[in-house]
Each structure stands twice: as structure tokens, then as C-alpha cells.
Amino acid sequence: MIEKAQHIEAAIRAFKTGNSKHRQQDITVVCNDLIRGMGTLVLQVSTTGSATFRYIQKVAGKRSYSVIGTYSKNGRGGITLAQARQVALEYGALAKRGINVKEHLSNERDKQETLKRLEADQLRSGSFGQLIDSYITTMQVEGKRTWHRVLASIEKDVYPLISPEQKAATVTDTQIIQVLAKMIDRGADTQANRVRSYLHTAFRNGLKHDKDPAKQHTSVLFALQGNPVAGVPRQGGAERVGNRHLDKLELKKLLELLDRCSGISMWSANIIKLCIFTGGQRPYEIVTLKPGCVDFGYSLIEVSENYSKNKTSHLIPLTNSALSIVQWFYERSLNYDADFLIYKGTNLTEHYRTDSLSTAISRFCAANDFAHFTPRDIRRTVKTLMGSIGLSKEIRDRIQNHAFGDTSSKHYDRWEYLPEKRAALEKWEKWYLSLR
Numbered sequence: 001m002i003e004k005a006q007h008i009e010a011a012i013r014a015f016k017t018g019n020s021k022h023r024q025q026d027i028t029v030v031c032n033d034l035i036r037g038m039g040t041l042v043l044q045v046s047t048t049g050s051a052t053f054r055y056i057q058k059v060a061g062k063r064s065y066s067v068i069g070t071y072s073k074n075g076r077g078g079i080t081l082a083q084a085r086q087v088a089l090e091y092g093a094l095a096k097r098g099i100n101v102k103e104h105l106s107n108e109r110d111k112q113e114t115l116k117r118l119e120a121d122q123l124r125s126g127s128f129g130q131l132i133d134s135y136i137t138t139m140q141v142e143g144k145r146t147w148h149r150v151l152a153s154i155e156k157d158v159y160p161l162i163s164p165e166q167k168a169a170t171v172t173d174t175q176i177i178q179v180l181a182k183m184i185d186r187g188a189d190t191q192a193n194r195v196r197s198y199l200h201t202a203f204r205n206g207l208k209h210d211k212d213p214a215k216q217h218t219s220v221l222f223a224l225q226g227n228p229v230a231g232v233p234r235q236g237g238a239e240r241v242g243n244r245h246l247d248k249l250e251l252k253k254l255l256e257l258l259d260r261c262s263g264i265s266m267w268s269a270n271i272i273k274l275c276i277f278t279g280g281q282r283p284y285e286i287v288t289l290k291p292g293c294v295d296f297g298y299s300l301i302e303v304s305e306n307y308s309k310n311k312t313s314h315l316i317p318l319t320n321s322a323l324s325i326v327q328w329f330y331e332r333s334l335n336y337d338a339d340f341l342i343y344k345g346t347n348l349t350e351h352y353r354t355d356s357l358s359t360a361i362s363r364f365c366a367a368n369d370f371a372h373f374t375p376r377d378i379r380r381t382v383k384t385l386m387g388s389i390g391l392s393k394e395i396r397d398r399i400q401n402h403a404f405g406d407t408s409s410k411h412y413d414r415w416e417y418l419p420e421k422r423a424a425l426e427k428w429e430k431w432y433l434s435l436r
Helices: 005-017 081-096 101-124 128-141 147-157 173-185 189-211 248-259 266-277 283-287 320-335 354-368 375-388 393-399 407-412 418-433
Strands: 024-028 040-046 051-059 062-070 300-303 314-317 347-351
Touching: 005 040, 005 051, 040 081, 051 081, 051 101, 062 081, 062 101, 081 101, 128 147, 128 189, 147 173, 147 189, 173 189, 248 266, 248 375, 266 283, 266 320, 266 354, 266 375, 266 418, 283 354, 283 375, 314 418, 320 418, 354 375, 375 393, 375 418, 393 418
Parallel strands: none
Antiparallel strands: 024 040, 040 051, 051 062, 300 314
16 A cells, blocks of 8 residues: 555565566555545556556446556656545546546547647638638639739728638628628629629639648638528629620721721720731730730731630731731830730830720720720621621631630641631631721
8 A cells, every 4th residue: 555655666666676477566545535435546556667546436336447647756757646646536526426537538538639629620720811812823823814803803892891811611691792782782783793703703612622632631721511602693684795796887987097096096006906807806815915926927926825715825817907017016016125015005024904905995986976895896896797798607716716615626626727717817808908
């Protein structure tokens, strides 16, 4: 029986140097406050010289053992005799109330582990701002050129009502409704639909992120249970599919006014004409051309896959009308050592902005009392009028670099259709020149 620390030291020495047939032995520790029904404190001594305090409780007639800790004379790296007695008294109080101490300790450990896991998950749980950052990063990786506009819209209309610090998993449909309602109240129905689309995609991106096996070891998961935007309806009729296109007489008048630079700079006028002369190319794909994309030997320009909407490079044959405009831009680009063929006047490393073209067109229409149109309408106009002179839809789609979704086109057809496109654009040139 052990009453003092000296007894423990003696028991360890005796057991270690003795000839005991057993590797371990339990020695009862005197603990005066442990009365009947409160269990027993023992010290398990082994031949290796270690000693461990254990608490014994009788449960349903059988002994149940709970480890208290390794004995240490000074408490370093273990517990002292006094500390072991205090713990045994706490366990005894539980036993007196009919509680199974071993089960109780196991349950407490499980609770602590669960709490730690929840705390870790909470720290790992991504914020709404991180969700948006993940969405914007995905757009950038995929080459979506509108990412900066999406981010600006969210910063302006969403963050004032939904803090970027809020956990993404706690964002509710009510908060989404409040954001969109505020926009609708100021008459921005169309923009509300766009912001709704941005948020819906951001949360969908977050759901995919959490379910991606490759992302399970990343520092952030969003723990989303669903998409809070999914049940929020769009505003019907806010956005209508564009159908504005210039007829033959309007195109004739437009070309005449552009030739005179009436109400518009020669720079903007030539961009519009180049879009028309090249068969209705996307304005963005024209203004992002670089000097190296021009091949004067073969009268070609190449839209890089980095700037193409459908991520495929695109060769465009140049007719004489288009070639003369490309030459005009090319000479100026070389003179200023600009990075782009159609550069930004205030920064030679950047391309001319399409929103600047939209502004120029609006001012042009106002100055000439011309029915308003947008840069996108130029593409629709050319597509329509090229059809009216007998060019097939297929060749018009190829000239305008529409994506062909059939398996043959996607995986096997690598023919650029240059002779066919050149013949079609020359027919188109002959027709629009006849208008002048």
C-alpha cells in the first residue's frame, strides 16, 4: 500500500530489481477521501521502471480501469501523487452518482475532438469574399475577359449588403433578394439580372469546389449546402435579345458618313469600317489584334485564341478595302512601338477599349441624327446583309468564327476554309462598294 511518494520510489526500485514473475503489478494507493462506492486509486508498476496511476471502478460487478497518468516525482512529464489523488476524487464523485467513469471520459474525449474538428472546419470555412475571389480566378484561368466587370459589379452592388467577411455557407436567399431588390428599385432591372447570374455562378462554382476530390486538402472549403440564388427568379423582360440591324440604305449612309468622319474620329471610323469589311468580326477581336497577327504577304490577319471568344484561333482573309485600313493602323502602331495594332492613346501597352467604341458610336449617331446602334449590331447587320446577297449561312458562320458543335467539326475538321472565306468576302466587298 502506498501512502507517500517515497513509497512509490521504493516500490519501483523493488519491482525493477526483484524476481517477480509478473511484468506489472497494481499497488493500492491510500486516498482517505475515497469512501466506499467511490472506487480505488492504484499505481501500476512495471519491471521497466515506469509507474502509472489508474482508477478502478466496479461496474456491474466487474472492474473498469481508467488511466489517470504516468507518475512523476516533480510533476514534469507526468503527475504527482497529490495530483493523482485529486483526479481520483473527481472520478469518485462521478461514480458516487452512478456514472460509468470510463464511458464518461470516452464521451468527453469524443466531444472535445468534435469541438476541435468544428473549430478547424470553421477556420477552414471560406468567406463570401473568398467565394467571389475563387469565381473570379476561375474566370481568369478560363480566359473570360469580362472578369473585371463582374468583380466591379459585385463590389458596387453586393458587398455593401453582404459582407465579404461573412461565411459563404451562411449567405441566405433573403440577402440575395435584398441585393437585387435594391437594384430593381433604382430601375436597374437588367443589371439586377446580370448580378443574379454572377452570384448564381459563383455559388455553383463553390459547390463544385467542395465536391472536387483534388480540392479536399486545400486551405479553404465553403461547406455550402445549396445555392441560395437558385430559387430567386430573374426579372422577365428586363433583357431582350438584340434584333437591331442596319438595312441597305442605312449601311450606305453609314459608310458615307464614316468616310467623311462626320461626328467621329478617323480612328473610331476605321475600326467600324474594319469590322464591316472583315465580314462582321467581333469588335473586341479586332481591337486586340497585335502587329504580329498581320500577314501582308498572304493578306491575312489572325485572331489569337487568347482573345477569341470561343478560344480558337481564326484566320481572316483581307480584301483590298480591309487591307488598306489594316495598313493604316499598322503604320501608326509601328511608329509608336505599341503592343497592339489598335492601341489605346493614353497607354501604348493596352488595346483600344470596346466601351470607348460604344461611346464614339453613340456620339456619332447623335451628331448625324442617325438611328442608334451598338457595336454588336454591326456584326448582326453584316451577317444579315451577307445572307441577302446569297452567301450561305455556313460560310457566314465560318467568317464570323462561330463555334461548330458537331463532333466532326470539333475534333477532325482542321481545314481553315480560306479560299471559301476569301471568295465570300470579295463578293461582300463588291456589294458594299457598289453602294457608294
